[in-house]
Amino acid sequence: MVVPVLLLFLSLIGVAVALLLPGYDALLLLAVPCAIAAFILWLRAALSGKKAEPNWILIDGSNVMYWRDNTPQIETLREVIAYLKQHRHTPAVIFDANAGYLLAGKYQDDHIMAKHLGLTEDRVLVVPKGTIADSYLLTVARDFDAPIVTNDRYRDWADDYPEIAAPGRLIRGGYRDGALWLDGMKTPTPA
Numbered sequence: 291m292v293v294p295v296l297l298l299f300l301s302l303i304g305v306a307v308a309l310l311l312p313g314y315d316a317l318l319l320l321a322v323p324c325a326i327a328a329f330i331l332w333l334r335a336a337l338s339g340k341k342a343e344p345n346w347i348l349i350d351g352s353n354v355m356y357w358r359d360n361t362p363q364i365e366t367l368r369e370v371i372a373y374l375k376q377h378r379h380t381p382a383v384i385f386d387a388n389a390g391y392l393l394a395g396k397y398q399d400d401h402i403m404a405k406h407l408g409l410t411e412d413r414v415l416v417v418p419k420g421t422i423a424d425s426y427l428l429t430v431a432r433d434f435d436a437p438i439v440t441n442d443r444y445r446d447w448a449d450d451y452p453e454i455a456a457p458g459r460l461i462r463g464g465y466r467d468g469a470l471w472l473d474g475m476k477t478p479t480p481a
Contacts, residue, residue, distance in 0.1 A: 294332035301325035344380035347461075348431050350440035351385040351403075351414075352423060355393065357441075357464045362392040364406050369470055370439060370463070371407060377475055381439075382413040384430065386423040389416060428454065437461050439472065 304321030308314045354370055355362040367383065374381045383403070390398025398406075404414040415430075417423045424444060428451045431438050439461045444454050454460055463472040 294328055294335050297328035298325060298332055301328050345378055346434045346436035347374055347379040347381050348427060348434075348436050348438045349374075349381055349383040350423075350427055350438055350442055351383040352389050352392075353440045353442050354463070355389070357470075362389075364393050367407055370472075371409065373470055373472065373475075374439070380413075381409070382430070382436075383407060383409065383415070384423055384427045385414075385416045387417055387419040387421065431459075439463060 301321050301324040304317055305325055308317035308321055349367065349370060351367060355364065355367055357370075358366045371381050371383070385403060387397075390396055390403065393406075398416065400414050400416050401411050403416055404411045407414060415426065417426050424442070424447060427438060427440075428444060428447055430436070432451060432453060437459050438454075441462050441464065443460065444451065448454060458474060461473050461475070463470065465471070
């Protein structure tokens with residue numbers, strides 16, 4: 291984006307010189323097309339809307355929902371999500387199929403859980419009944435090279451997913467004196 295702006299600026303200086311100083315009229319033949327081309331380049335760069343790659347982080351929803359008082363609570367997940375967003379992460383949550391029963395007494399699909407969490411549906415997955423969420427979670431973490439927020443160590447999966455032993459891959463957390471903490475992350479300062 292800097293190069294098109296610089297080219298536009300220099301081209302406009304050339305146009306100004308050609309218009310203001312006698313004997314430089316021929317400079318208009320070069321400066322005007324350059325200014326138009328630089329403006330088009332700047333406009334394309336501005337409208338391309340390139341966004342930074344998401345800084346993905348997965349949340350083991352069925353584990354994290356128990357962090358406060360050892361009872362399943364949607365508020366705990368909301369707080370963890372807010373915490374991660376403050377640290378410029380893009381959180382996604384994966385739940386066991388029974389999570390809705392534990393939180394609300396009835397089945398809740400991706401759409402409903404996403405709504406409760408304030409996330410888009412594409413960032414929440416409730417695995418199908420009879421499926422182990424750990425395999426989904428570990429596969430997605432591998433595919434996106436993302437860490438997982440959980441207190442589970444996934445020891446049964448270590449042979450199939452050796453990367454979980456890497457430092458920072460599994461982020462432990464919980465509450466101390468009523469305050470949320472996550473390993474390796476500083477407490478966010480209030481806005």
